[in-house]
Each structure stands twice: as structure tokens, then as C-alpha cells.
Amino acid sequence: MSGGRRRLGRVWRRRGPLRTRLALSVTAAVALVAVGVCAAAYLVVRSALYEQLDLSLTQSARLAAQRNPGAAPGVLAGECRFLAAPACAEVVPADPADDPRPPGQLPVAPAARKVAEGAKSPYYTNITVAGHPARMLTTDYAKGRALQVALRADTVEDGIEEAARWLVLTAAAGVLLAALLGYWVSRTGLAPVARLTATAERIAATRDARHRIELPPPGREDEITRLATSFNTMLGELEQSIAAQRQLVADASHELRTPLTALRTNAELLARADRLTPDQRDRASAALGRQLREVTGLVNDLIELARDEEPQPLVEQVRLGALVEHCAQAARTHWPAVPFHVRVPAEPVVVPGVPARLSRLLGNLLDNAAKFSRDGLPVEVELMAGVPGRGPELTVRDHGPGISPDDLPHIFDRFYRAGAARALPGSGLGLAMARQIARAHSAELTAEPAPGGGALFRLAF
DSSP, X not given: OHHHHHHHHHHHHHHSOHHHHHHHHHHHHXXXXXXXXXXXXXXXXXXXXXXHHHHHXXXXXXXXXXXXXXXXXXXXXXXXTSTTSOOEEEEEESSGGGOOSSOOSSOOOHHHHHHHHTSSOOEEEEEEETTEEEEEEEEEEETTEEEEEEEEOHHHHHHHHHHHHHHHHHHHHHHHHHHHHHHHHHHHHTHHHHHHHHHHHHHHHHOOTTOOOOOOOTTOOOHXXXXXXXXXXXXXXXXXXXXXXXXXXXXXXXXXXXXXXXHHHHHHHHHTGGGSOHHHHHHHHHHHHHHHHHHHHHHHHHHHHXXXXXXXXXXXXXXXXXXXXXXXXXXXXXXXXXXEEEEOOSSOOEEEEOHHHHHHHHHHHHHHHHHXXXXXXXXXXXXXXXOTTOOOXXXXXXXXXXXXXXXXXXXXXXXXXXXXXXXXXXXXXXXXXXXXXXXXXXXXXXXXXXXXXXXXEEEEO
């Protein structure tokens, strides 16, 4: 049964509302302090009242000893059964055989005989006299005798009970106040969290990332406000990501529509091949193959762009000089009319990366430069070794029409094609893919107008 209660408590701590748990925690903390203070006050009041009563007993014992020096065992004063009467006083012998007849009204304990013998120090004790509470002092009196003095303790007991009642009421009021404060603290302190939760639930229900959490005015920032600000920032990034995803899908649909339409047209044309001449069939078949390669390349590019980072098992130390030479030779094969001038340093330049992906990056840059180069004008490729504080840098420069100021901010956007490139082959994904590969290799790819005309692409590791 106790194990079930413990499990239920753990489940409630995990699943109970945060506001309720915070309110109960604040209530418990303040209530514990209030109860502790009241308990300490009760002990202080009780000790003070008994201290006053003990002082009166000490004074009464001195007065009785002064008035009756060397008295024989027996009662010296015995009217303490009345509330307004002075203290009772009795002399107790060390030997019970010397007790007076009849005995007095104060109880004689074995400890009192030891005080009479001088074997024990004086002490106080609570007793009952004639059915009323009383307090008694047993102290040394003379050789072989002790003196017992008692006073009614009704007023002390009543004062202690009165103090206890008031302190209990005070503790109850403190607990109630603590509960109200805990509720107020939980409501005000967790209000931003409640707004954050409501916004998150609204976004989950509507799938609309345009919602934002309302923030307090400047100057009232706290940890919750910073959390809400971070959440708003995350929502902004999510909104941009969703917008970019939708834009990518729309652009991809637009780019695929034309080649797919052409594919369907050529496929339908080839389906009626018996009505075509051999020359028409060959042209339709060649167009179909070309369009298939175009669609395949576009789909592969989209798959590559969907990958945010490079697979770690494929990362190795890559010699950039040899890779640049290899990519330039491949570009010369694809673009025989464009000369490629390559300059690499004599010392090896090594960076960590995936060789196939870096080849794709360099190939895209070289193809882009060759596409815009005028006949006979070279594409200049230069690799520079890193200096202290900087890594290696690769530049690719063409002598084409260059990049207009309006196109420069969008040159690396997916499917973006400048006005001068609309008549050229391509899908507008090459530079976007190149920048993504660069960032996956902790490098930065930038574009700028080249001095004297043309475009300059700079890859800094």
C-alpha cells in the first residue's frame, strides 16, 4: 500500500500542473517557516513564564528559611491550595523515619531525600496540589534536611494555553496567506510560460508558425522573457524554413513542368513511331534522352540540396591542389572552347572533407564560369595556401558579363537565374549546391564583381 502511494506521488510530481506544484511548493515553504516561528515562540513564552514562577519559588524559599532557621521536619506553611495564598513550605528529612505525623500535603520523592543528604542539587518539578497544578522547588535547608516550596501554577498554565491558541491561529493564518501568495506567485510568475504553452499548442493545432508570444515592455526582462524571446526567434526560423520549403517545392514544380511536358510529348510521339520517318524518330529519341538526363540531373540536385551535412565516415584529408587540377581537366573536356588557367602553390594544401562533394563544388563553379565566359577568354583558377590565422582560399574568375548589383544578393538562391542566364542551359541549382557543400566543410563561398569585368567566386576555408 505504501509502495502504491509512493508511486502515485512520483507520477503526480511528473504529471501534475506546474502552476499547482509551484503554488504548493511556495505554500509548503512559507507554512514551514510560519509553523517553525510559532513553535519557537511557544517555547520562548513557556520558558519565560516558568522562569518567572521559578524566581518566585526561589524568593519564597529564601523567605521561609530566614523566618524558620533550623526548623524540625514538618509543615512550615500549607495554604498554597488557594490561588491567592502564599507558597507552601515543608522541611523534609533525609531519613524517612524522621518524617512528621501526619505527613504534609507536598509529595516527597526519593530525589528530595538526596537533596537533604547533600547528594543532589536543588531542582524544580511540576506537581498537583488539591487537584490544582503547582510547581515545587526542592532545595537544601540544613544538615540532613531539605526545604520544599510550592506555588499554584494555574496562571502560568493558562498563559501557556492562551499563547498556544494564539500561535496556532497565527500559524493557520500564515499557512492561508502562504497559499494565497503561492497561488499569486504561480499565476504571475508562470504567465509567460502559459502564453508560451498556448502559442505552442495553437501552432501545433493550426500548423501556422506566424504566431508569436507577447513580450513585456523593455526593462522588465527576466529568464522567462528570454525564453519567450528565444521561442519567438525559433518560430521565426521555423516560419522562414517553412516558407523556403514551400518556395523550393514551388520552384521545383515550375522547373520540372517544362521538361516533363516535353518528355510526355516525345513519349507520345514515339508511341506513334509508325507514322514518323526514321529521321523524325531519331530526333524524338535524342530529345527524349536529353530531357531524361535533364530531369535526372535536376532530381539529383534536389536530393543533394536536401542533405544538410556531410556523412562523417566519408571525411578524409583532401589535397586541394590535386583536386583543383583534376576538376579543371574535367572542365576542359566539357568546355573545349574555354581555356582554363590554373595556379596552385608548390606546397601541398590539405583540408578535411569528402572528395566527391568537393569535386562537385569545384565542378559547379567551373561550369558556371565557363558558361558565362566569352569565346577565347580564360577562366582563371587560383589556389592560395593559408597564412597564420587564415585557411586556404580558392578563387574562380571569369571574363563574362559579370554580376549586376540586383542579382548579387540572390546569386546563391535555389532556382534563381539572372537575366543573362535565362537563355543558357541549367536549372539554377549549381551555385546553391556549391554554397551548401562549402558550409558543410566549414568554408564560406562568396561572389563579387571582378576588377575589369566578369565575376569572381571566392571559397575560403
